[in-house]
Amino acid sequence: AQKVTQAQTEISVVEKEDVTLDCVYETRDTTYYLFWYKQPPSGELVFLIRRNSFDEQNEISGRYSWNFQKSTSSFNFTITASQVVDSAVYFCALKTEAAGNKLTFGGGTRVLVKP
Amino acid sequence: KAGVTQTPRYLIKTRGQQVTLSCSPISGHRSVSWYQQTPGQGLQFLFEYFSETQRNKGNFPGRFSGRQFSNSRSEMNVSTLELGDSALYLCASSPVAGAWSEQFFGPGTRLTVL
Numbered sequence: 001a002q003k004v005t006q007a008q009t010e011i012s013v014v015e016k017e018d019v020t021l022d023c024v025y026e027t028r029d030t031t032y033y034l035f036w037y038k039q040p041p042s043g044e045l046v047f048l049i050r051r052n053s054f055d056e057q058n059e060i061s062g063r064y065s066w067n068f069q070k071s072t073s074s075f076n077f078t079i080t081a082s083q084v085v086d087s088a089v090y091f092c093a094l095k096t097e098a099a100g101n102k103l104t105f106g107g108g109t110r111v112l113v114k115p
Numbered sequence: 116k117a118g119v120t121q122t123p124r125y126l127i128k129t130r131g132q133q134v135t136l137s138c139s140p141i142s143g144h145r146s147v148s149w150y151q152q153t154p155g156q157g158l159q160f161l162f163e164y165f166s167e168t169q170r171n172k173g174n175f176p177g178r179f180s181g182r183q184f185s186n187s188r189s190e191m192n193v194s195t196l197e198l199g200d201s202a203l204y205l206c207a208s209s210p211v212a213g214a215w216s217e218q219f220f221g222p223g224t225r226l227t228v229l
Contacts, residue, residue: 033214043203045220052215091158095214101146102171103207103218105158 002027004094006106013082014114021077021109023092029053034068034075035093035103045091051075082113117142119208119221127227133194136224140187140208146170147189148218149181152203161204164189165212193226201228 003026013019025034036048049059051068058067063083067076079086092106120139128134140147148171149161160173164183181191187208193200203225207218 031214035217037220042222043205043225044222045205045207047217047219050215050217093158097214100171100214101148101163101165101209101212101216101218102160102173103148103150103158104160107157 002029002032002094002096002099002104004092004104004106006090006092006109008109009107010110010112012112012114015084016081019079019082019086019111019113021079021090021092021111023075023077023106025073025075025092025094027094027096029096029098031097033095035095036066036075036077037091037093037105038088039091039108040088048077079111082111084113084115087111087113119206119219121204121206121221121224123224124222125225125227127229128196129229130196130198132196133192134196134226135190135192136204136206136226138189138191138206138208138221140189140206141219144208144210144219145187146209146212146216146218147183147187148207148209149189149191150205150207151175152205152223153199153201158205161191163212170212196228198228200226202226 037045089108093103146165148163163171183189203223209216
């Protein structure tokens with residue numbers, strides 16, 4: 001069975017501060033895929049990034065960056081210079097080869113960026 | 116290209132009734148998955164359909180069912196509604212059914228059971 005844990009339930013920052021969201025996953029599969037989704041107040045889940053278990057290269061995309069470490073089963077996400085529009089709930093999710101297209105989600109972290 | 120669409124967006128039902136929710140995937144996408152989101156249980160996988168066949172099913176009672184049509188549109192049905200079925204139901208589509216495939220979500224249907 002797989003599991004995703006997001007220990008932080010809510011983070012509040014002031015605009016322009018950096019914010020890092022933690023994600024820890026559990027799976028016995030050797031081939032798996034990790035995702036981050038953003039859910040703004042409108043409710044729709046917006047895909048942000050996907051990483052596979054063989055690619056530990058960290059990535060920066062604009063103000064977003066991701067840190068994938070297999071040794072600690074973590075896939076953390078950082079927003080640099082946060083903006084009010086970044087306020088949303090962020091979900092980390094996992095898919096394994098064995099489970100196919102089924103996403104296992106963490107509990108989500110609510111990010112509130114204050115002006 | 117149009118995104119995933121779900122109808123209706125909001126629904127109010129009473130206990131014991133049944134409900135049918137509809138999802139139209141992105142054009143060309145053949146896999147449709149359904150998820151239930153509640154404050155208590157979070158996001159939980161219901162089932163996935165690919166080429167009109169159910170490929171995977173989550174841990175939900177038999178009152179929850181679904182189907183997929185030849186044009187990849189999908190419906191999910193919940194019979195004998197319970198208060199606990201109140202939730203946001205999200206549909207996601209992907210081009211194929213593999214674990215590597217990105218899934219794109221619709222805006223959801225918010226179901227309230229009174």
